[in-house]
Amino acid sequence: MSEPTMNGSEAVVRTLRDSGVDVCFANPGTSEMHLVDAIDRVEGMRVVLGLFEGVVTGAADGWARMTGTPAATLLHLGPGLGNGLANLHNARKAQSPVVNLVGNHATAHQQFDAPLTADVPAFARTVSHWIDEPTAPGDAGAAAARAVQEARSAPGRIATLILPADVAWEEGGRPAAPLPAAAPSTVSDAAIDAALRALSSGRAGMLLRGEALRGEGLRAAGRIAAATGARLFCDTFAPRLERGAGRVAVEKIPYRAAPAIELLGQLDTLILVGAPPPVAFFSYPGQASELAADVPTIVLAHPHEDTAAALVEVASRCAAGVAPLVVAPSVPPAPDDGPLTAAAAMAVVARLLPDQAIVSEEALTSAAPGWDALAAAAPHDVLHLTGGAIGDGLPLAVGAAVACPDRRVVSLEGDGSAMYTIQALWTQARERLDVTTVVFANRSYAVLEEELAAVGGGSAGPKARSTLDLGRPDLDFVALASGMGVPAVRADTVAQFAAAFAEALGTRGPFVIEAVIPAGA
Amino acid sequence: MSEPTMNGSEAVVRTLRDSGVDVCFANPGTSEMHLVDAIDRVEGMRVVLGLFEGVVTGAADGWARMTGTPAATLLHLGPGLGNGLANLHNARKAQSPVVNLVGNHATAHQQFDAPLTADVPAFARTVSHWIDEPTAPGDAGAAAARAVQEARSAPGRIATLILPADVAWEEGGRPAAPLPAAAPSTVSDAAIDAALRALSSGRAGMLLRGEALRGEGLRAAGRIAAATGARLFCDTFAPRLERGAGRVAVEKIPYRAAPAIELLGQLDTLILVGAPPPVAFFSYPGQASELAADVPTIVLAHPHEDTAAALVEVASRCAAGVAPLVVAPSVPPAPDDGPLTAAAAMAVVARLLPDQAIVSEEALTSAAPGWDALAAAAPHDVLHLTGGAIGDGLPLAVGAAVACPDRRVVSLEGDGSAMYTIQALWTQARERLDVTTVVFANRSYAVLEEELAAVGGGSAGPKARSTLDLGRPDLDFVALASGMGVPAVRADTVAQFAAAFAEALGTRGPFVIEAVIPAGA
Incomplete structure (x- = not known):
């Protein structure tokens, strides 16, 4: 019995869905109509229209931050991707997984200087960790599986799959099975030991990012803080942060470099947990870029490592039986009336x-x-x-x-x-x-x-x-x-x-x- | 007497103004504040604010199409440029001169992964013919002069000047004198002769672009058409076209490939005047990309050549004393009322x-x-x-x-x-x-x-x-x-x-x- 035939588009959409990508934020054009048609025919792929590409890519970032999984975007050639780049830049900095589907002219048409001809991979390179442009429909499904795998690799990556129109429309597509994504690496015993030494020997602070700012990671950090007196910090612009009554409080590093340097300068050791060393947002004449240049800094967990497990392990060693310090529900009163501020x-x-x-x-x-x-x-x-x-x-x-x-x-x-x-x-x-x-x-x-x-x-x-x-x-x-x-x-x-x-x-x-x-x- | 000191920003702005760039469409951010300050202090540079970068770059394109000279844009780092890329792509296809001023982090800050750190040149490469990023304030003025020179080179180019914040703020800037731009090349006698032969020996059509679609170029084309029976064409999406009563009529090549191929197939020779060979907007299964693949095609003038002068020369040889055919003012009646269509x-x-x-x-x-x-x-x-x-x-x-x-x-x-x-x-x-x-x-x-x-x-x-x-x-x-x-x-x-x-x-x-x-x- 022969397999049913399908075009490259349908192979891509089926592969994405089978790989767990089941929502597509879209602003398509002519060269993406076969993908639109495939999304229409494949059960289980939701499509959400944005009237501008920055909406599409920012929405994919928001989806990723809340679910931890990639959404797909659907964008029209180089300029459509161009309009989406700013929010893909934000997604990249948030370490959000995103799979971009970008149409391109048919392979034989790319040699001509048509109005929409552009160097689509050059647009993609500005923000993407991974780019592929399959040249045959039989390769499209495998490329889609790889895109999802790349996007899901810890801590989260931008994968851009460029699909030439002929690869999208020609028969011969084959859906590919999901590929395993690189899970977060386990933190070494040496890193755990170093963190424990720092926590027990002076004023330590932990700079948290990613999974360390929510769920069991954040609760473990709160237990460590309660047991050792360590301070907990996050970036001024953390991708996602659990906050509010009953949650572990985290201090935000100030936006301005001078107070940030002063704050971190109070520490004997800064422990990085899923965060890179903190740097100033902008540079100014005579001002340092590194906010913790003078503070001994160690890494408990790199961004691609399992930050939550590392914090749980540290907590089990230095805060056994200790409950996290959490915020009491006491919202300050709001004025009843008066001019709005x-x-x-x-x-x-x-x-x-x-x-x-x-x-x-x-x-x-x-x-x-x-x-x-x-x-x-x-x-x-x-x-x-x-x-x-x-x-x-x-x-x-x-x-x-x-x-x-x-x-x-x-x-x-x-x-x-x-x-x-x-x-x-x-x-x-x-x-x-x-x-x-x-x-x-x-x-x-x-x-x-x-x-x-x-x-x-x-x-x-x-x-x-x-x-x-x-x-x-x-x-x-x-x-x-x-x-x-x-x-x-x-x-x-x-x-x-x-x-x-x-x-x-x-x-x-x-x-x-x-x-x-x-x-x- | 020592020269007055100024920073790199002021050297850039003075150089642009002295080179004839006296309007700046702007959507600046923190890293461009020294440029904003310089624009404020330099007489004779108008600034027009856009609330989104696509407005800024599209406006610069509109300015260029109507004046033939570049405006400046002012954009905020990689993502700000990213938001402007789609309309810079349109400007590039229109062969509009544009000078982009894009801020970057200070050179010493670029090594750190700050939130806005990105590969600014990579963003620029997607649409630019020329890119420079001076590393010292003393080089900034010269780079600005070169940017204008590049933008003005026939037929018009996208020049992107990336200015690191320290180069913008440090003293030592020196304004540079305007540099001559490459004027349009003169068309060869052989090309003139070939066009004359084609016009006299069968059904000829001329595909016009750039200066050939307005002013004396278009009038000369109209005289040639009147004298020889040649047909005049323009692209479906010509950058700028003079039209209306009293003007020479030009046939637009249809958007769809099939009727376009049929139309051009009626010719014995297609003469290109400032236009590349016509290609289909998109490709479709089984459809050719080249609209005139089967039509003998010759080039009277390449896009960088002086198309108007070439047309005037051809007209002087084959249409001496002949007036152009022009459109009579006879607008069809509009209905008085009824549902709007x-x-x-x-x-x-x-x-x-x-x-x-x-x-x-x-x-x-x-x-x-x-x-x-x-x-x-x-x-x-x-x-x-x-x-x-x-x-x-x-x-x-x-x-x-x-x-x-x-x-x-x-x-x-x-x-x-x-x-x-x-x-x-x-x-x-x-x-x-x-x-x-x-x-x-x-x-x-x-x-x-x-x-x-x-x-x-x-x-x-x-x-x-x-x-x-x-x-x-x-x-x-x-x-x-x-x-x-x-x-x-x-x-x-x-x-x-x-x-x-x-x-x-x-x-x-x-x-x-x-x-x-x-x-x-």
């Missing part, structure tokens, strides 16, 4: 945050004053902008909500940041995702204002200010959300904001609140 | 189009039925989507309007296309640009629907259709435009559309009309 809005968010919410945080300057307020809120996960490529927050919220339909997603956004991938709201509406978005409207790129002041000695002229000012005209996020089918309200006072946030949480599907706040407040 | 809307546009308008055309399926209606409208320029990277139309309109403040820009957009760079409307509002945008709202990616039908045998299922359908929820472009400070109305009937278009043309500044049309109409 970022701090007041964050206080309201902290009080009303639902249990097991997922907080996508890209409000930057506006979220900073409320970071502490959220510490004792209901237990939640925080997703940060890991790669500094603005425009990740709304798409992350899409992916997290698709991944976790039973949890409320709260998306905290700056007005400037929101405009990079505002199209995400439409996908939230179409998929009826339970995402509550707060846009902090301070009418400026506030994060840049203090940078410019530092550069120009506070004497920035009108041309410079015009590049940081988002007014003239003011953006109206109520109108923008409505234009994409998302209900929205504006809040100028604390009472209005509290009422709106409560309403949003009680609403199925997405909701946008424009929180109008004074610049610098 | 794309064709009816285009008929209204044709009747009301102001003299010397600039038409940015990215309506794709919706503009096609009205292409002929515009042929005899008032004289205008058309800008097309040259590289197939959707999301160019609104930004091109921005750049064209900045370049030509005395001309009305009419931006014809699809609803799907508009959503890739919808942020362009805000820049139109801030700069009070006279841009009238018509969004053809057919609630679908109509250009893909027939592609999918061809692939799936017309039996596309719900998952496939969901990736092409822009409904659920419908986009509301009146709300979206209002949200960015642009007045807008919706039109469902021909009379409403005609009234709205007339109102828009009478309004200073931008205006959006959502033209609601049935799918496929």
Whole structure:
């Protein structure tokens, strides 16, 4: 009996599904129509449309952070991938597994300078750990299996599978069996012993990342801290962090280098747990890049190693029977009313945050004053902008909500940041995702204002200010959300904001609140 | 007397200005603050803010197409450049000169894996003809002069200057004098003679591009056509085309390969004038890529050669004293009222189009039925989507309007296309640009629907259709435009559309009309 025939596209889609990739965030074009057709015919592959590629790739990152498994993206040739690169950069920095499916011209057509002809692998190389472009339909399934394997390799990688149109449309496709991914390596006994010595012989701090910031990894870290007095840290922009009442508290390393260096300088030893040595976000004249250059640093677990198991093992040796120190539920009071400020809005968010919410945080300057307020809120996960490529927050919220339909997603956004991938709201509406978005409207790129002041000695002229000012005209996020089918309200006072946030949480599907706040407040 | 000191940023900005680059479309970040500060301090450099990088790069393309000179872009590291790549791809295909200024981490900081650390040159290589990253402030001015020289080399190139933050902030910058750009080469006598022989010995067609599609180049082509009976063609998506009453008519090569091959197959010789041999936009099973493979083809002028001078020379030899055939002003009547269709809307546009308008055309399926209606409208320029990277139309309109403040820009957009760079409307509002945008709202990616039908045998299922359908929820472009400070109305009937278009043309500044049309109409 001969095998049923299928084209390369169907082999790819079947292989992805059989390998556990069962959602595809998509913005396809003509050269991907055979893949669209295959997704249509293959049971068990969900497709979610984004109106812009940055939504697609950011959503795949959000999915990966919440599930630990890759989603597929579907992108149109070099330029479509180009539009998705910024959020793939963020996904790469988050160590999120992602499988990109990118169409290309048919192999015989690639020699011609057609309008969409471009060096697709060159686009892919900017963010990908692994790239392949099979040249025959019989190889497409195997390449797809390899893409998933690469993406799933610890701690998580960006795999880009480029599929020429003829490979997609020709018969001869063969689905491939799933390939085992490289599991996290076990930490050596020597590393465990070194960590135990450091913990018992002075002021130690542990910088946690990845699995160390959640579940049993984080609880073990909390037990170690309780038993030894070690301090627990995370990066300013950790990919995912469990937080809130009943959870182990972790100190965030400050964004600015000077206070970060001062903080870490209080340690006798810095122990890295799934994290690389901390470095400054940007460099400045006369400022060091390495935040812990003067602190003896040891590695308990590299990012590709089993950080959670390492922490459990260390805890079993130095904290047997010790319970972790956890945060008591004591959210600071929010003011009842008054002009809205970022701090007041964050206080309201902290009080009303639902249990097991997922907080996508890209409000930057506006979220900073409320970071502490959220510490004792209901237990939640925080997703940060890991790669500094603005425009990740709304798409992350899409992916997290698709991944976790039973949890409320709260998306905290700056007005400037929101405009990079505002199209995400439409996908939230179409998929009826339970995402509550707060846009902090301070009418400026506030994060840049203090940078410019530092550069120009506070004497920035009108041309410079015009590049940081988002007014003239003011953006109206109520109108923008409505234009994409998302209900929205504006809040100028604390009472209005509290009422709106409560309403949003009680609403199925997405909701946008424009929180109008004074610049610098 | 010692020279006044300046940092690398100021040397770059002064050099750009002195080299004739006096507008900068910008979306800067922290690492570009010294460049922002320098732009602020240097007289004669205008800065125009975009809320998304695709707006910035598409605007630079629009500026270049209308002025023939490069604008600068200002972009934030690898991801910021990433967001701008799609429209730089379009600019590259349009052979537009563009100078990208892209910040990078300070040289000593690049070794660390900071959040925004990326391979910036790798991002740049995807679209750039020339890349440099000076490592000392003393080299920055010279590099900027070279960037402008490269961008201006005929027919136009993408030059990307990467500026590390320390090179930007350190003293020791020296402005550099402008460098001469490679002017278009003169066409050989042999090429002139070959063209004359072809024109006199059978059915000849000339495929025009670049300078051959406007001004004296196009008029000379029209004289040649009048004298010899040669047919004049342009690509489906020519970068810029002069058109309308009193202008020489040029036939557009059909988008689909089969009719294009049939059309060109009627020729005995195809003469290339600034154009490469025509190729199909996409490839399909069993279809040739080359549209003129069976037609003897000769080159009168390569893209880097002086196409206009070559046409003038040929005309002087075969059409002395002959006037060009030009289009008579006879716009077909538009219906007075009735349900709005794309064709009816285009008929209204044709009747009301102001003299010397600039038409940015990215309506794709919706503009096609009205292409002929515009042929005899008032004289205008058309800008097309040259590289197939959707999301160019609104930004091109921005750049064209900045370049030509005395001309009305009419931006014809699809609803799907508009959503890739919808942020362009805000820049139109801030700069009070006279841009009238018509969004053809057919609630679908109509250009893909027939592609999918061809692939799936017309039996596309719900998952496939969901990736092409822009409904659920419908986009509301009146709300979206209002949200960015642009007045807008919706039109469902021909009379409403005609009234709205007339109102828009009478309004200073931008205006959006959502033209609601049935799918496929």
